[in-house]
Amino acid sequence: MTTPVRQFDAVIVGAGGAGMRASLQLAAAGLNVAVLSKVFPTRSHTVAAQGGIGASLGNMSEDNWLWHMYDTIKGSDWLGDQDAIEYMCRMAPKVVYELEHFGMPFDRNADGTIYQRPFGGHSANFGEKPVQRACAAADRTGHALLHTLYQQNVRARTQFFVEWMALDLVRDADGDVLGVVALDMETGDVSVLQAKTTIFATGGAGRIFAASTNAFINTGDGLGMTARAGIPLEDMEFWQFHPTGVYGAGVLITEGVRGEGGILLNCNGERFMERYAPNLKDLASRDVVSRSMDQEIKEGRGCGPNKDHVMLKLDHLGPEVINKRLPSIREIAIKFANVDPIKEPIPVVPTIHYMMGGIPTNIHGQVVAPSASSSGGDPNAVVEGFFAVGECACVSVHGANRLGTNSLLDLIVFGRAAGDFIVAQNLPARAHKPLPKDAADRALARLAHIDAANGGESVAQVGADLRLAMQSHCGVFRNAVLLGEGVAKVMEIAERAKHVTITDKSRTFNTARVEAFELDNLVETAKATIVSAAAREESRGAQARSDFPLRDDVQWLKHTLWYSDGNRLDYKPVNLKPLSVDAFPPKSRTY
Amino acid sequence: MKFSIYRYDPEQDAKPYMKAYEVALDPHDRMLLDALIRLKAVDDTLSFRRSCREGVCGSDAMNINGKNGLACITNLRELAQPVVLKPLPGLPVIRDLIVDMSQFFKQYHSIKPYLVNDTPPPQKERLQSPADREELDGLYECILCACCSTACPSFWWNPDKFVGPAGLLQAYRFIADSRDLATNERLDNLNDPYRLFRCHSIMNCVDVCPKSLNPTRAIGKIKDILVRRAV
Numbered sequence: 001m002t003t004p005v006r007q008f009d010a011v012i013v014g015a016g017g018a019g020m021r022a023s024l025q026l027a028a029a030g031l032n033v034a035v036l037s038k039v040f041p042t043r044s045h046t047v048a049a050q051g052g053i054g055a056s057l058g059n060m061s062e063d064n065w066l067w068h069m070y071d072t073i074k075g076s077d078w079l080g081d082q083d084a085i086e087y088m089c090r091m092a093p094k095v096v097y098e099l100e101h102f103g104m105p106f107d108r109n110a111d112g113t114i115y116q117r118p119f120g121g122h123s124a125n126f127g128e129k130p131v132q133r134a135c136a137a138a139d140r141t142g143h144a145l146l147h148t149l150y151q152q153n154v155r156a157r158t159q160f161f162v163e164w165m166a167l168d169l170v171r172d173a174d175g176d177v178l179g180v181v182a183l184d185m186e187t188g189d190v191s192v193l194q195a196k197t198t199i200f201a202t203g204g205a206g207r208i209f210a211a212s213t214n215a216f217i218n219t220g221d222g223l224g225m226t227a228r229a230g231i232p233l234e235d236m237e238f239w240q241f242h243p244t245g246v247y248g249a250g251v252l253i254t255e256g257v258r259g260e261g262g263i264l265l266n267c268n269g270e271r272f273m274e275r276y277a278p279n280l281k282d283l284a285s286r287d288v289v290s291r292s293m294d295q296e297i298k299e300g301r302g303c304g305p306n307k308d309h310v311m312l313k314l315d316h317l318g319p320e321v322i323n324k325r326l327p328s329i330r331e332i333a334i335k336f337a338n339v340d341p342i343k344e345p346i347p348v349v350p351t352i353h354y355m356m357g358g359i360p361t362n363i364h365g366q367v368v369a370p371s372a373s374s375s376g377g378d379p380n381a382v383v384e385g386f387f388a389v390g391e392c393a394c395v396s397v398h399g400a401n402r403l404g405t406n407s408l409l410d411l412i413v414f415g416r417a418a419g420d421f422i423v424a425q426n427l428p429a430r431a432h433k434p435l436p437k438d439a440a441d442r443a444l445a446r447l448a449h450i451d452a453a454n455g456g457e458s459v460a461q462v463g464a465d466l467r468l469a470m471q472s473h474c475g476v477f478r479n480a481v482l483l484g485e486g487v488a489k490v491m492e493i494a495e496r497a498k499h500v501t502i503t504d505k506s507r508t509f510n511t512a513r514v515e516a517f518e519l520d521n522l523v524e525t526a527k528a529t530i531v532s533a534a535a536r537e538e539s540r541g542a543q544a545r546s547d548f549p550l551r552d553d554v555q556w557l558k559h560t561l562w563y564s565d566g567n568r569l570d571y572k573p574v575n576l577k578p579l580s581v582d583a584f585p586p587k588s589r590t591y
Numbered sequence: 592m593k594f595s596i597y598r599y600d601p602e603q604d605a606k607p608y609m610k611a612y613e614v615a616l617d618p619h620d621r622m623l624l625d626a627l628i629r630l631k632a633v634d635d636t637l638s639f640r641r642s643c644r645e646g647v648c649g650s651d652a653m654n655i656n657g658k659n660g661l662a663c664i665t666n667l668r669e670l671a672q673p674v675v676l677k678p679l680p681g682l683p684v685i686r687d688l689i690v691d692m693s694q695f696f697k698q699y700h701s702i703k704p705y706l707v708n709d710t711p712p713p714q715k716e717r718l719q720s721p722a723d724r725e726e727l728d729g730l731y732e733c734i735l736c737a738c739c740s741t742a743c744p745s746f747w748w749n750p751d752k753f754v755g756p757a758g759l760l761q762a763y764r765f766i767a768d769s770r771d772l773a774t775n776e777r778l779d780n781l782n783d784p785y786r787l788f789r790c791h792s793i794m795n796c797v798d799v800c801p802k803s804l805n806p807t808r809a810i811g812k813i814k815d816i817l818v819r820r821a822v
Contacts, residue, residue, distance in 0.1 A: 039640070039642055039648070039650060040649075040650075040692070040696075040735070042648075042649070042734070042735055043642050043643070043648040043649060043650050044648075045642070045643065045648075047643065047647055047648050047734075048643050048645065048647050048648070057715075057716075093715075096716075097712075097714070097715055097716050100716040100717060101708075101712040101716075101717065102705075102706060103705060103706025103765075103768065103770065103771070105724065105727045105731045105768075106716070106724075107721075107724065108719050108720065108721045108723075108724045109721070110720075110721060111718070112718030112719055112720055113715075113716060113718065114716050137731075140647075140732060143647060143732070143734070144731060147731070148706075151704050151705035151706070152705055154700055154704060154705055155703075155705040186685060215642040215643040215644065215648065216641055216642050216643075216644060217642045248619060249621065251644075251645045252645075328647070331646075332645060335646070335664055335666070336621070336645070458632065458635065459635070460631070460632035460635070461632075502635050503634075503635055503636060504635050504636040504638075506600050506602050506603065506636070506686075507602060508600060508601055508602055508685065508686050509638055509685050509686040509687075509689050510638075511631075511635075511638050511639070512631075512635035512636065515635075
């Protein structure tokens with residue numbers, strides 16, 4: 001039986017903020033574009049973003065993109081590429097105004113402009129004082145953004161393939177990407193979606209950890225497909241712990257709570273961030289706040305009977321501010337923590353939230369990988385026909401630690417940039433490259449393997465063990481022993497994952513099969529993460545090594561590249577050269 | 592904890608049936624979705640949608656002990672046993688708790704759910720007063736979970752002709768937006784015995800909305816505007 005082939009100018013995998021911002025550019029330009037999503041577009045995880053999107057609009061007080069750029073570079077602990085960061089921060093006001101023109105329901109100031117709130121690590125005048133840069137729609141900014149983008153795509157008549165899961169990339173002998181093999185979840189049918197350009201916007205992979213703010217769908221599908229196709233993943237050791245996940249539940253409590261004036265307290269009722277970050281206090285960068293919380297808990301000043309969390313106090317903001325600016329936070333706290341924050345503090349712990357690394361790209365969203373030539377090859381050679389945008393990509397604007405509100409900005413800036421770059425290529429005038437004969441073979445073999453397997457372990461069991469291993473061995477503080485054991489465990493689990501069995505053999509909406517495919521992607525992502533983390537012998541941003549407590553710019557001011565084949569590591573330089581302004585050379589990082 | 596869950600796989604089952612389940616909960620299991628994940632770890636054929644697990648994506652809407660709601664924000668301790676779980680009523684079942692939502696989204700799309708303002712945009716944002724922005728509160732927060740429309744008898748009877756509470760709530764969201772310039776076209780599009788006026792204010796929608804929104808009130812406002820426009 002031959003696999004059906006459908007042809008498009010562009011195929012986008014993922015319908016979150018980045019995918020739908022890209023699709024809007026392409027559909028508006030009249031390209032034949034297909035957008036695949038495992039879930040209905042408005043259910044993508046962008047919907048869960050709360051606090052805001054960063055842009056130096058200056059609506060509240062003076063601000064400019066250069067300050068935003070400095071904050072982002074400092075937040076990244078100098079691992080971010082300064083060309084990409086300049087591009088993002090300069091574009092920010094324009095893309096936020098566009099979202100407003102699309103109908104996004106931002107909160108407003110008395111003068112009718114967009115309301116902006118303070119956020120972690122955002123400052124005026126190069127670190128001097130906090131600035132209000134986070135453009136907000138209450139504490140539902142991601143929801144407002146995602147629905148607005150979906151609505152505009154409805155208007156542009158974008159073609160969505162809802163509840164389709166991409167299984168593998170199609171690459172030809174030249175290494176060019178020619179589309180994806182995908183599963184229609186409702187029918188169980190597999191097709192080749194052939195494309196002149198393939199864009200991954202598959203989001204994050206927080207589900208490699210046991211405690212995560214991420215949705216169930218965040219399984220690193222784009223990373224798995226990319227790694228299996230022989231393309232490296234960049235800076236995968238850098239995972240952000242959000243300081244405020246609801247204790248026990250993991251659900252996100254926005255940094256906007258602290259932006260509006262909320263504070264963190266230890267069991268003595270002390271505002272401990274004053275000790276760790278005297279200037280920005282509770283609004284220091286997320287890695288700094290998460291480490292401080294962990295330190296308080298380690299030193300016995302955690303709250304509750306097990307002294308294993310801290311408290312987020314916001315009752316002093318008053319019911320009016322809470323109900324107007326943080327209504328969903330109140331709802332979450334009542335539902336998931338049994339506390340009404342108008343009266344009581346919310347118990348919180350640092351919780352896995354965001355992947356700084358991903359598929360390496362340039363500022364156009366083109367995927368780049370070192371060229372084959374073993375000596376002196378271009379570390380940023382373009383993989384033809386392949387783009388990645390949003391959390392699954394590493395462009396790299398977040399470096400070793402992302403600033404709050406820069407994730408939504410990243411989606412919109414680079415989704416749009418990739419769209420524009422692709423439109424300029426005039427794809428409709430170009431012919432499709434011929435598909436290799438074995439285009440669908442790998443995906444079909446994986447499907448056949450899953451359907452035929454029996455007697456093995458369940459997907460749920462192997463997945464749970466993977467998440468537990470990552471949680472125990474790749475947490476806030478890391479060291480060589482912990483990581484070494486973790487690598488061994490993850491590799492053993494990766495072996496077990498090859499033999500999982502599902503009992504559901506139906507073709508109709510077989511979610512067990514989807515979860516088995518997702519497990520493969522989780523395994524690739526976890527391997528990339530822990531192998532990269534074990535190799536990096538320094539502390540930078542979100543990678544905190546207790547055995548290497550300092551940043552080491554001589555040895556480690558470089559990007560990690562991990563290849564699935566043989567768990568091989570390579571490195572490439574950080575781009576410290578902005579597009580138009582002077583570089584911000586590395587210096588010590590305090591808040 | 593005991594459950595009775597609607598099962599139907601069109602490839603194997605001549606007709607749907609209810610299956611009894613029992614599962615030991617962990618003290619950390621708080622919401623119905625936690626129990627469903629636990630059940631699925633034992634029986635991976637049990638099929639349902641889920642994603643954000645915090646009530647914001649709208650994936651896991653289902654009929655829970657006779658009332659529509661989201662599994663991820665329904666507290667297990669508040670449920671009578673056995674917990675009876677069925678797919679959302681009134682839509683074709685694809686499998687188990689998974690329904691075909693095409694009709695629901697078709698109605699949503701029919702109200703032109705996007706801001707229409709074809710005047711050239713300013714360099715910066717279009718200004719909107721806080722009071723005008725507040726008109727959107729209680730409207731834009733909809734998560735398209737379909738709890739409301741599939742609890743509405745008018746939608747059950749005329750899913751192809753009646754827009755339903757979710758679609759009408761969004762229709763009003765754009766009518767109410769001071770930046771939108773298509774109010775007349777939007778009203779024309781709804782001024783129809785079925786599309787709008789099949790709403791008989793039964794208010795099931797209000798009763799089930801997991802985000803505490805009030806489609807009936809929004810529908811009432813559209814009717815008011817239509818009346819005022821006519822005189």
